[in-house]
Amino acid sequence: MTTNSGVSTAVRATELRPLPRARNGRRRNTFAPYVLLSPALLLYAVFLLIPIGYAIYLSFQGLRLVAGGAFGKRQQVFVGFDNYHxxxxxxxxxxxxxxxxxxxxxxxxxxxxxxxxxxxxxxxxxxxxxxxxxxxxxxxxxxxxxxxxxxxxxxxxxxxxxxxxxxxxxxxxxxxxxxxxxxxxxxxxxxxxxxxxxxxxxxxxxxxxxxxxxxxxxxxxxxxxxxxxxxxxxxxxxxxxxxxxxxxxxxxxxxxxxxxxxxxxxxxxxxxxxxxxxxxxxxxxxxxxxxxxxxxxxxxxxxxxxxxxxxxxxxxxxxxxxx
The missing domain is CATH 1.10.3720.10 (MetI-like)
Known part of the structure; x- marks a missing residue:
């Protein structure tokens, strides 16, 4: 029959048991959460962050008529805050x-x-x-x-x-x-x-x-x-x-x-x-x-x-x- 002190010792031993280690001896570090989140993060970046960044970049550009051809052509140039003004x-x-x-x-x-x-x-x-x-x-x-x-x-x-x-x-x-x-x-x-x-x-x-x-x-x-x-x-x-x-x-x-x-x-x-x-x-x-x-x-x-x-x-x- 296991005594109460024996049960307590067994529980403490279980609680203090070290985490499983990988075969190379290092503590196991799982990347599963990052792998599962990567599709959502990729979609978030492609369809939200990049368009927002490109819109901000475009807002500082301007269209200027430059020489070329019979009627010339428009080219984007940096104009600062002119578009905002x-x-x-x-x-x-x-x-x-x-x-x-x-x-x-x-x-x-x-x-x-x-x-x-x-x-x-x-x-x-x-x-x-x-x-x-x-x-x-x-x-x-x-x-x-x-x-x-x-x-x-x-x-x-x-x-x-x-x-x-x-x-x-x-x-x-x-x-x-x-x-x-x-x-x-x-x-x-x-x-x-x-x-x-x-x-x-x-x-x-x-x-x-x-x-x-x-x-x-x-x-x-x-x-x-x-x-x-x-x-x-x-x-x-x-x-x-x-x-x-x-x-x-x-x-x-x-x-x-x-x-x-x-x-x-x-x-x-x-x-x-x-x-x-x-x-x-x-x-x-x-x-x-x-x-x-x-x-x-x-x-x-x-x-x-x-x-x-x-x-x-x-x-x-x-x-x-x-x-």
Missing amino acids: TTLADPEFYSGFGRLAIYGLIAVPVTLGLALLFALLIDHPKTRAKSFSRTAIFIPYAVPGVVASLLWGFMYLPSTSPFSYISKTMGGGSIPFLNLPLLFPSVANIAIWGGVGFNMIIIYTALRAVPADIYESARIDGASEWQIALRIKIPLVAPALVLTGLFSLIGTLQVYGEPTTLSPMTADITQTWVPLMKIYRDAFTRDDLPLASAASVLLALGIVVVSVLLLLATQRRAFGGNS
Whole structure:
């Protein structure tokens, strides 16, 4: 029979047993994690780091006409910060951000508000058909942005719009969805329709992670479902709200597909309606990649700054950290 002291000695001997050594006598050093990570790191470098570095390099280049042939040719030369100065002095660049701000003031609050409302309604204990409701609200997110823009574009056109048809049958006229002042809500509606489901799933997942005992304690104390939603559920899912708000804000700063798809349907959406449309025009219509690269770098820096400021502003409230 093994005594307790014998067992303790055996356990200590097992714990102090040296790591297995390779045949050459050196301690085994495995490279398996690095081998498994190498494909992801390679893709990250090829499709993200190298393009970013090349865009920064191009932003310091310029196109200059040099002699050669009947008409000469353009050659890239180093111009320093000239492209950045040109971009920052371009009024169209700031006008695009102004229109983007109006678009964001409509799209972001409405998207987050509807996502939170739907998440709370689905999480309500008396709600029926929760699985069907989640799927139905999420389905628009699976529709590609170009397809959604075309779908809503035909619903906006006076000749094919069911809303304009109903308005005409009631004695009114066509509804100018694609003209000011309804243009901004019409474009924002496409992003809202497609983005509510994704944000709702994030908020609903955060709600399901809250222990049910908290709700039961509140109900025992006499709290109504409305009070539980306002005073318990919403504060507890604040990190999810910050996350979805950050996603929505970044998506707003990068908006491109919706106005570009709708632009052939209306004259009010120009080639520089938002910053990314101006960048596309400079790069592929005017063939000025250095200027487009400088604008892209400025836009990327702006997105990083806005994201950091949002996280700093909400850190204490949402995550309990020091701001």
